[in-house]
Amino acid sequence: MSRRLLVGYASAAVVLGIAPLFLDPYWVDVLNSVGLYALLALSLNLILGDAGLFNMGQAAFYAVGAYTAAILSTQLHVPILWALPVSGLVAALFAALVARPVIHLRGDYLLIVTIGLGEIVRIALVNDVFGLTGGANGIFGIARPSILDHKIRRPQEFFYLIWAFVALTVFLFHRLEQSRFGRALNYLREDPVAAEGSGVNTARYKLLAFALGAGWAGMTGSLYAAKMTIISPESFSFWESVVVFLMVILGGSGSIPGVLLGAALVVMVPEFFRGLASARMLFFGLVMMVMMVVRPQGLLPLRAPRFKRSDLPRAEPAPGAAPGGAK
Amino acid sequence: MEQFFQQLTNGLAVGSIYALIALGYTMVYGVLKLINFAHGDLFTLGAYLGMTLLTSLLLQDRLGTAAGLLLLAVMVMGLVAVTGAVLERAAYRPLRESPRLSAVVSALGASIFLQNALMLVYGARYQVYPDILPQNAVSLLGLTVPVVRIAVVLVSVGMMAVLYLFVQKTKVGTAIRAAAIDQGAARLMGIDVNRVIRLVFMIGPALGGAAGLLVGLYYGQVNFTMGWTYGMKAFTAAILGGIGNIPGAMVGGLLLGVIEALGAAYLSIAWKDAIAFFVLILILIVRPSGLLGERVAEKV
Numbered sequence: 134m135s136r137r138l139l140v141g142y143a144s145a146a147v148v149l150g151i152a153p154l155f156l157d158p159y160w161v162d163v164l165n166s167v168g169l170y171a172l173l174a175l176s177l178n179l180i181l182g183d184a185g186l187f188n189m190g191q192a193a194f195y196a197v198g199a200y201t202a203a204i205l206s207t208q209l210h211v212p213i214l215w216a217l218p219v220s221g222l223v224a225a226l227f228a229a230l231v232a233r234p235v236i237h238l239r240g241d242y243l244l245i246v247t248i249g250l251g252e253i254v255r256i257a258l259v260n261d262v263f264g265l266t267g268g269a270n271g272i273f274g275i276a277r278p279s280i281l282d283h284k285i286r287r288p289q290e291f292f293y294l295i296w297a298f299v300a301l302t303v304f305l306f307h308r309l310e311q312s313r314f315g316r317a318l319n320y321l322r323e324d325p326v327a328a329e330g331s332g333v334n335t336a337r338y339k340l341l342a343f344a345l346g347a348g349w350a351g352m353t354g355s356l357y358a359a360k361m362t363i364i365s366p367e368s369f370s371f372w373e374s375v376v377v378f379l380m381v382i383l384g385g386s387g388s389i390p391g392v393l394l395g396a397a398l399v400v401m402v403p404e405f406f407r408g409l410a411s412a413r414m415l416f417f418g419l420v421m422m423v424m425m426v427v428r429p430q431g432l433l434p435l436r437a438p439r440f441k442r443s444d445l446p447r448a449e450p451a452p453g454a455a456p457g458g459a460k
Numbered sequence: 461m462e463q464f465f466q467q468l469t470n471g472l473a474v475g476s477i478y479a480l481i482a483l484g485y486t487m488v489y490g491v492l493k494l495i496n497f498a499h500g501d502l503f504t505l506g507a508y509l510g511m512t513l514l515t516s517l518l519l520q521d522r523l524g525t526a527a528g529l530l531l532l533a534v535m536v537m538g539l540v541a542v543t544g545a546v547l548e549r550a551a552y553r554p555l556r557e558s559p560r561l562s563a564v565v566s567a568l569g570a571s572i573f574l575q576n577a578l579m580l581v582y583g584a585r586y587q588v589y590p591d592i593l594p595q596n597a598v599s600l601l602g603l604t605v606p607v608v609r610i611a612v613v614l615v616s617v618g619m620m621a622v623l624y625l626f627v628q629k630t631k632v633g634t635a636i637r638a639a640a641i642d643q644g645a646a647r648l649m650g651i652d653v654n655r656v657i658r659l660v661f662m663i664g665p666a667l668g669g670a671a672g673l674l675v676g677l678y679y680g681q682v683n684f685t686m687g688w689t690y691g692m693k694a695f696t697a698a699i700l701g702g703i704g705n706i707p708g709a710m711v712g713g714l715l716l717g718v719i720e721a722l723g724a725a726y727l728s729i730a731w732k733d734a735i736a737f738f739v740l741i742l743i744l745i746v747r748p749s750g751l752l753g754e755r756v757a758e759k760v
Binding site: 185187234235238240241242244245246248249250252253256257259260371375378382386411412414415417418419420421422424425426429 | 494495550551554555558559560561562563564565566568569570571572573574575576577579580688692695728730731733734737738740741744745748
């Protein structure tokens with residue numbers, strides 16, 4: 134991670150840390166929304182940006198996570214924060230299961246299939262599948278989360294919960310980017326044939342990236358359920374997937390700071406033009422077209438990491454080579 | 461049995477509309493290898509333009525229903541074709557050399573843009589089409605079928621037949637087929653590939669616009685989101701028949717219409733809109749080249 138980026142994160146953390154003290158609850162709630170979308174966009178970025186898999190059905194995994202948490206909370210009275218990892222796991226398993234037969238499809242076909250998956254999940258929720266999802270009305274009465282017997286209910290309290298999770302996610306995903314797994318994904322995205330030739334098991338890595346991204350969306354879903362206390366199928370429509378997709382594309386596919394910026398812009402800019410609220414999607418469509426012509430790499434594009442002298446101690450030695458490498 | 465045959469004719473009517481829209485997807489895909497996401501919204505545009513022209517020009521009163529509708533259809537098809545050409549110029553041509561994702565995202569953006577532009581112009585609510593078609597039904601092999609339903613099938617199949625002959629028998633059609641097989645070689649043979657692409661982006665939307673008009677007349681109401689559902693189903697039809705393959709789109713459309721009508725009748729009406737998606741996923745897993753798609757060598 135470069136020094137500039139660290140300074141950027143640190144100043145963003147300071148500004149966000151004191152923001153609730155100065156903002157009215159409405160704007161705090163807008164920032165909560167930014168945080169949730171940032172999590173979704175980061176989760177999609179893993180799939181779309183890092184692995185290069187066109188997934189337009191992220192709302193489906195978000196929904197699976199939210200509904201898992203809601204069902205655990207209302208039926209089994211599991212505390213919602215305990216349900217968070219479970220909902221991530223369920224979403225990841227679901228994604229692995231449905232993506233397994235289609236993950237090899239080429240870009241635009243995968244896009245269409247994931248759109249289809251998203252719609253099937255939504256229709257299943259509306260049709261009250263298994264009698265657990267409450268049909269078109271959804272599930273209500275989801276318990277508030279509590280930490281150390283302190284019940285979280287005000288927007289300011291949710292603000293710190295959500296943004297702490299965002300900070301954790303950003304940290305982990307940056308670590309992941311640097312890891313063997315992250316590098317394999319980038320390699321896979323740039324040239325699948327060469328990656329396969331160098332011993333990257335492309336099918337396995339694609340599936341892992343897909344499941345991990347979906348699992349993260351699932352955990353975000355349970356945070357959403359905890360915040361709203363009511364969830365219904367209309368919150369997980371195709372347009373949610375489109376908006377999250379737009380955040381990743383707009384900010385810069387594969388770039389974590391870019392994706393964060395994308396989420397902030399897509400959520401906050403419409404707040405300043407509320408008189409034009411009905412033209413919001415029209416504007417988004419236009420942005421998608423113009424961006425692809427003018428700046429397809431996004432606003433804050435991913436910069437290829439450079440190998441520096443200071444990276445030398447961290448470099449993995451070649452098999453059989455003496456530690457420290459040849460001088 | 462009565463119900464089965466009613467659903468069958470209904471499925472054929474809907475399916476012929478899917479087929480008509482699917483032709484637009486399949487032709488664009490054949491030449492550019494691009495899924496034109498905005499195609500469904502051009503279909504919606506046709507439906508809305510048809511409604512506006514029907515209620516403002518009142519051609520059906522001046523020229524009689526048949527002649528008036530014919531002239532109206534020509535106008536709608538022309539306007540939607542021009543929109544298609546503009547769209548190609550503005551959103552797709554600048555990206556012809558870009559990576560696939562860029563073109564797909566641009567197409568999706570164009571779709572969202574068109575859809576919301578229609579919403580802002582006409583409003584979000586369902587709009588009712590003027591009722592000008594005869595409501596009578598005929599008895600066909602002991603089955604009572606509305607005349608409109610038969611007309612929809614005949615008109616669609618007629619247009620598809622004309623398109624098929626055009627692509628197979630004329631010089632321009634040959635150029636389209638050549639550009640679909642190999643653009644570079646086509647260029648060397650003196651074919652202006654840019655013009656072919658523009659033409660494809662006019663023929664497809666013209667048929668889509670006609671399908672929009674048919675849907676408006678047949679169902680009597682239109683909505684700005686309908687291009688999305690019809691578009692996805694028509695795309696499924698194109699895949700089912702084998703994308704890039706014109707007869708395949710016709711077969712796929714009719715088949716999907718029948719599957720959907722029978723599925724809704726005998727399995728579950730609540731899952732009607734999911735049936736097409738199940739078919740889509742299944743066909744991509746089992747036979748991605750589609751039913752008639754042997755020609756397509758490209759791996760998906």
